[in-house]
Amino acid sequence: MSRPTAPDRAQYRMRYRDVFDRPASSRLAMPAMVMLATSILVFGLVDLDFSPARLWSGVHQLGWISLMMLPPDPGSSLPLYLKALGETLSIALLGTTLAAGLAFPVSLLAARNIVRSGVVRFPVRRFLDSIRGVDTLIWALVWINVVGLGPFAGVLAIAVSDFGALGKLFSEAIESADRRQVEGIRASGGNALHEIRFGLIPQVLPVIAGQILYFIESNTRSATIIGIVGAGGIGLQLAEQIRVLEWQKVSFLILMILIAVAAIDWMSSKLRFAIIGRRAVA
Known part of the structure; x- marks a missing residue:
């Protein structure tokens, strides 16, 4: 399939101006949404006192509890x-x-x-x-x-x-x-x-x-x-x-x-x- 010539590209640009010449607000909408979502995520983690050290300590505690669960035993109940x-x-x-x-x-x-x-x-x-x-x-x-x-x-x-x-x-x-x-x-x-x-x-x-x-x-x-x-x-x-x-x-x-x-x-x-x-x- 042959590439369009320069006049064809100019014709396409005139016909589909909303695609080739998008306004700045349309081009920046997606990056702005990504930055906003990232900011909200970071703010939420800080506000909720998220800490990798606490997470690692919790995982360690979860592993200890999992070992204590073995083997399952109902006892007399x-x-x-x-x-x-x-x-x-x-x-x-x-x-x-x-x-x-x-x-x-x-x-x-x-x-x-x-x-x-x-x-x-x-x-x-x-x-x-x-x-x-x-x-x-x-x-x-x-x-x-x-x-x-x-x-x-x-x-x-x-x-x-x-x-x-x-x-x-x-x-x-x-x-x-x-x-x-x-x-x-x-x-x-x-x-x-x-x-x-x-x-x-x-x-x-x-x-x-x-x-x-x-x-x-x-x-x-x-x-x-x-x-x-x-x-x-x-x-x-x-x-x-x-x-x-x-x-x-x-x-x-x-x-x-x-x-x-x-x-x-x-x-x-x-x-x-x-x-x-x-x-x-x-």
Whole structure:
């Protein structure tokens, strides 16, 4: 391919002046952003008292703790730990199920293709945003003060937190549904409820089921964290063993959590593929 001649280059420069003769503000924008980001990073490190010596000391301490964790040993507390793990799994399952059951009807009110009026849809969406904006750990602290310590507070914390997140995800799945099936129900004489029941729900049900399964897996970890603040489950046992420096028991509890999360991930993957496969066949 031949190089353009001088007249061609002049012609290109005249035609694409915004490319060849960019203003100084456009040329300096990227370097300025890089310098700003670097300055913020350096300021943050200095303001937070970042020190390589402290980091090296912390790594040394972490290595010592890791050696103290070997080998994992539950001692005589294995039945107690198994019961605590069962509580954690129950908190995750019950909290997610309760959140999904409450979020689905609300998500219909937040979906643009179900509720046309912004007067109704806007406050519902902002309500879901406000619920979702508070972390599960904060909800756990709130419910512990309301209903007391124990797994019940953990279930309520996960249910309220996931209510906002699932409501948003469900409404987005409903909005992305194919309108042709809904129009077919309407053309055959169906009413609005028939459109939702036979036109929308069969389309979004596999997506919703996959989201619920993922949240159950994620909430197994969340239930462990909120257990540390008194919401029951294996997190409470983990916090107690860290407090008394029983590192072998700590490593055993961590191993139990990892195995449980891996097993739930494997089962949820099988269920998701089964649901998708059944949907494809249908």
